[in-house]
Amino acid sequence: MLSNSKKGTSLPWVEKYRPAKLDDLISHEDIISTINKFIKEDQLPHLLFYGPPGTGKTSTILACARQLYKPAQFNSMVLELNASDSRGIQIVRGPILNFASTRTMFNSGFKLIILDEADAMTNDAQNALRRIIEKYTDNVRFCIICNYLYKIIPALQSRCTKFRFGPLDPEQIIPRLEHVIAEEKVEATEDGKKALMTLSGGDMRRVLNVLQSTWLAFGSVTEQTVYTCVGHPLPRDIQTILHWLLNESYLLAYCKIEELKVNKGLALQDILVQLHLFVSKLELPKENMINLLIKMAEIEKRLIAGTSESVQLNSLISAFYNSREIPDN
Numbered sequence: 001m002l003s004n005s006k007k008g009t010s011l012p013w014v015e016k017y018r019p020a021k022l023d024d025l026i027s028h029e030d031i032i033s034t035i036n037k038f039i040k041e042d043q044l045p046h047l048l049f050y051g052p053p054g055t056g057k058t059s060t061i062l063a064c065a066r067q068l069y070k071p072a073q074f075n076s077m078v079l080e081l082n083a084s085d086s087r088g089i090q091i092v093r094g095p096i097l098n099f100a101s102t103r104t105m106f107n108s109g110f111k112l113i114i115l116d117e118a119d120a121m122t123n124d125a126q127n128a129l130r131r132i133i134e135k136y137t138d139n140v141r142f143c144i145i146c147n148y149l150y151k152i153i154p155a156l157q158s159r160c161t162k163f164r165f166g167p168l169d170p171e172q173i174i175p176r177l178e179h180v181i182a183e184e185k186v187e188a189t190e191d192g193k194k195a196l197m198t199l200s201g202g203d204m205r206r207v208l209n210v211l212q213s214t215w216l217a218f219g220s221v222t223e224q225t226v227y228t229c230v231g232h233p234l235p236r237d238i239q240t241i242l243h244w245l246l247n248e249s250y251l252l253a254y255c256k257i258e259e260l261k262v263n264k265g266l267a268l269q270d271i272l273v274q275l276h277l278f279v280s281k282l283e284l285p286k287e288n289m290i291n292l293l294i295k296m297a298e299i300e301k302r303l304i305a306g307t308s309e310s311v312q313l314n315s316l317i318s319a320f321y322n323s324r325e326i327p328d329n
Helices: 004-010 029-040 057-068 071-077 089-101 123-135 170-184 190-200 204-218 223-230 235-247 250-264 268-279 286-304 309-323
Strands: 047-050 078-082 111-116 140-146 161-164
Touching (some): 029 057, 057 111, 057 140, 071 078, 078 089, 089 123, 170 204, 190 223, 204 223, 235 268, 250 309, 268 286, 268 309, 286 309
Parallel strands (some): 047 140, 047 161, 111 140
């Protein structure tokens, strides 16, 4: 038999270190304190959590469920569904209705139904759900989780207490990151941690996934290994590309960028996104800057539509060539 510590080693870190209690959550203190008060006063309403991925929505309601129910009760009192798997009206008329309409013999209180990724549900399914929420309020509480609030019909929104989970600040992520690094004995440099913060965009799940992938792939977490693992261009590569675009001849800039793309396996779209951060800091005439940003936006749109990277790289070099010209006063 394996020990508990050995059993947990195969888990992804994002699950292994998922908070077990509301007090373990690293952010959104106002939301956590409000929900804690609801629980203590036995006044938990229907909930609607919305916001970007990896900001703690699912972790919050699961921690809430563990606080409400004992381990022996959990499976009989909590129904967790991912609406993106079964998004039609059948999921509402089937498992949700059956669970909401039945009571357990020896358990008092209400059941909890967690609908993750509810913005993937069809309008018919959402309309069917609003009647169930009203009819079985004495027996069940709903927690609806989504990334995009506008995809939830107003009738459902009005029946729930809404909480927005914003992207996490680096100050909120770093303590948890340091804890995981210490527990897993990961060799991580300061520039590696900074790279994780930069690439995550406030997504805690992404931080832990990239950390684990980089550690397993390279045995150390540095700026170089983090960017290599996710396939993003390094900041110094972007600075080099920007130098070529602003100073080299058309043909030489094209050849050098194309060579760098091939050698490092970079996508032009990733280069373009990172390039924008550096371009915004350039001291260019206002008219040139505006035209350059418009051209870059058009190039990105065409890349997303699936056009040739070679053609769009030519367009990018042309845009920078034009930005070198000083407009007439």
